Amino acid sequence: MPPRRNGVSGPTSAMTAYLKEQGIVGRTGVNYNPAPAAAADPPANAEAGPSNSTYAVAGSSSRRPTDLIDLDEEDEAEDSDQLPQKAGTKRKKKIINIDDSDDLDGDDDYSTSKNKNKNDDDSDSDVAPAPPPKKKGAPAPGKKKVGGGGRPANGSITACGECGAKVTVTNYSPPSPNDPSAVLCRPCAIAAGLGDYKGPAAAKKAAAKKAAPPAQRRKIVHYEEKARILTLKDLTIEVIAKNVEDVESLGNIGSANMEKVNDIICKHRKMTSQTAQLFYDVELKTFTMKDCTNIDPRGFLILSNLCPNLTSLTLNLCGQLTDEPLVYFSTQLPSLTRLELLGPFLVRKQAWIDFFTNMGSRLEGFLVRQSPRLDLECISALAENCGTNLTELRLSECGKMEGSWLSVLAQGGLKKLQHLDLSYPLNPLPSGCSDLEELIVAIGPNLLSLNLAGQSLLTSKDLYTLLPLNLLVLTRLDLTLLPLLTEEGVAPIVPAPPQDQGEEVGEDEIPVEMGTGMAEVFRTWEQEGNVGLESVKMGKAHQLKGATLQALVGLAGEKLRELEITGWKDVEEEVVKELGKTCKGLMRLDLGWCRNVTDFTLKQILEDAENLQEVIVWGCNLITINHPRKKGVKIAGVESHQF
Structure with a gap:
């Protein structure tokens, strides 16, 4: 049992006695005040006996104060009556750090090991050595030192290194450029360019990142493709288009260059009611704007006033076009003969009727x-007022078409109509539509x-009913997304029952109705004397095969x-290999x-088609990275090019 302050010790257990013999003593659990760091040495002839100062404290600059227990003084108190001592002899103290008593076999780093060795040789004092003095600038226990060069601890209040104002030190307080041991207040930090200071660790990381060379990503090039070098004219046009808002006038740069600048501005969505006026001219005959998203109704009215001699006007993405500008086109553009619009959602029925009435023939x-x-009333006004001279008609993606x-x-009476577009309606025309046949017969020649x-x-x-017999001069045909087209007609005709009921008709004797497949359509069209198609689009007709392609090529x-x-x-x-041989003009x-x-198919086409400029092979997974190439021919869609 540990000694008490009155010098009286109680009974101890066998385990406690054994631990004392080994020099191990546990915590006492007694609250006490540590002895002063510097204690006076007792007289040399002092008698051995119980001592009231049985505890000593040793401090360290890097760890908390540790309780040190005088083991020999307790032994001295208990054995003083049994073991006589010689006069003039002194017992040396044994100091044990109880915090490190769990690791007795290791190399303990006692805080007073150096002083202990010195006292064993040179000192006869019975008092534990004083802790070493605290180093200047070391943080107080429990405080983390931030930075270096005497930087104040976090949480302390110090003076700003520049203006002297009081500053509470945090991890984000930037050091003063003139004195690293001082910190800056927020206004001084912003003035010194350290407003975004994020602490010493972040500063070191940013410096290391800035010093490190940029990592180069690996780039795999499957084949060499040289980019076209832009001419000085093209570079100038790009610069003008990017800074069009600061351009006051384009001057006389030519119609071709004007169109290039117009296209680039529309591509970058910078065409507005103000920038569009750079392209307006009194002598302008044809004008196209591919993006009118940012042009308001007033901008369309300005267009009519500044370009009064227009004969053809094309406006794409004209969602802000309203009734007033549309009617204004018909009255203020007396030479207008062709109008192309994409997305005029806001134009109402009466405005369309007024436009057709004013335009006339x-x-x-x-x-x-x-x-x-x-709707139907608008189409009636179109046919009644403008049908006699109409040569181009497009009614694409119209929701009310029927x-x-x-x-x-x-x-x-659309006798002069040469181009008809009825694509992608909301409600497709039904099979066997008599109205479609009536229209094709009327305008077919x-x-x-x-x-x-x-x-x-x-x-x-x-x-088969529409094309071969009516369209003998047709040169461009678009039948994309007609999934019901078939290769050959195989619909059987049910024969009349034979006279003899007992006689059975063989399977080979059943007549088959031919001539309803696309192969027969093209063969019949050729026999009727079609002048020859120049453009054919029949994509997404998954039932068609080689017989149709052979008839089409013929x-x-x-x-083509x-x-x-x-x-x-x-x-x-x-x-497919024979396409190049038959269609030598294919582009x-x-x-x-x-x-x-496959690669061999592509090779044969490239060799035979002399004028070929572009081949698209998306989804052709048999074409490899080693496919043949030809100078001047663009091959798009090879799957291996995507990796």
């Missing part, structure tokens, strides 16, 4: 896309271009310039998702 081209308010529109157009893309209910039999021949057969997944490779070919196309 001088309107030669009306091309509109995405107009949800056009078969009655076509009947009204057929009766409107002069029609050069027909677009029926998105009329997904039309079948091969419908096209009809078009060398006049553009061919799109995207999605003909079962077309044979041998048929653009789209073979996307034709699964049988």
Whole structure:
């Protein structure tokens, strides 16, 4: 049991006695006041006996004060009556740090080890050595020292190194450039350019990142492709387009360069009512703006006033076009003969009717896309007032289109119509639509271009009725997204029952109705004397195969310039190989998702088609990275190029 302050010790257990013999003593749990660091040495002839100062404290600059217990003094008190001592002899104290008593076998780093060794040799004092003095600038126990060079501890209040104002030191207090031991207040830190200081650790990390060389990412190039060097004219045009808001006048730079600047500005969505005035001119005949998103109705009115001699006007993405500007076009542009609009959502029915009435027979081209308010009354006004001289008509993506529109157009006398676009309606025309047949018969002799893309209910039999007999001068045909088209007609005709009821008809004797497949459509069209197609788009007709392609190539021949057969997944490779030999004038070919196309197919086409400029092979997974190439021919869609 540990000694008490009155010098009386109670009984001890066997374990306590054993630990005392080994020099191990646990914490006493007694609250006490540590002895002073410097204690006076007792007289040399003092008698051995119980002592009241049995505890000593040793301090350290890096760890908390540790309790030190005088083990020999207790032994001295208990054994003083049993063990006589010689006069003049002194017992040396043994100091044990009880915090480190759990690791007696290790190399204990006692805080007073150096002083202990010195006292064993030179000192006869019975008092524990005083702790070493605290170093200047060391933080107080429990406080973390921040930075270096005598920086104040976090939480302390000090004076700013520049203005002398009081500052509470935190980890984000920047050091003074003139005195690293001082910190700056917030105003001085901002003035010194240290407003975003985030602590010493962040400063070191930022400095290391700035000093480290930039890491270079690995770039894998499968084939070398040299970029075209821009001319000085092109560079100048790009600079003008990027800073068009600061340009007062473009001057006389030529119509071609003016169109380039216009396209670049529209591409960057910088065309506004103010910047558009840079392109207006009194002598302008044809004007196109590919992005009118930021042009308000007042901007369209200014266009009519500053370009009074326009004959053709194209406005794409004209969502802010309203009734007033549209009617204003018909009255303030007396030479206007062609109008093309994309997205005139805000124009109402009465404005369309007024426009057609004011334009009259001088309107030669009306091309509109995405107009949800056009209805049967508007089409009737168009056919009645403008039908006689109309040569171009586009009614694409019109939400209210129906078969009655076509009947009204057929009766409107559109004898001069050459280009007709009825693509992607909200409600496709049904199969066997008599109104469509009536319109094609009425305008067929002069029609050069027909677009029926998105009329997904039309079948091969419908096209057999429309195309071969009526469109003999057609050169451009778009039948994209007609999934019901078939290769050959195989619908059997049920024969009449035989006279002899007992006689059975063999399977080979059942007649089959032929001529409803697309192959037969093109063969019949060729026999009727079509002049030859120059552009054919029949993508996403997944049931068509090689027989249709052979018949199409036989009809078009060398006049074919553009061919799109995207999605003909079962077309044979041998048929595709012959395209270059038959269609030597082919310039653009789209073979996307034709699964049988290989490197050898592409090689044969490149060798035979002398004028070929572009080949698209998206989804042709048999084409490898080693596919053949040809100078001047762009091959797009090779899967290996994407990695």
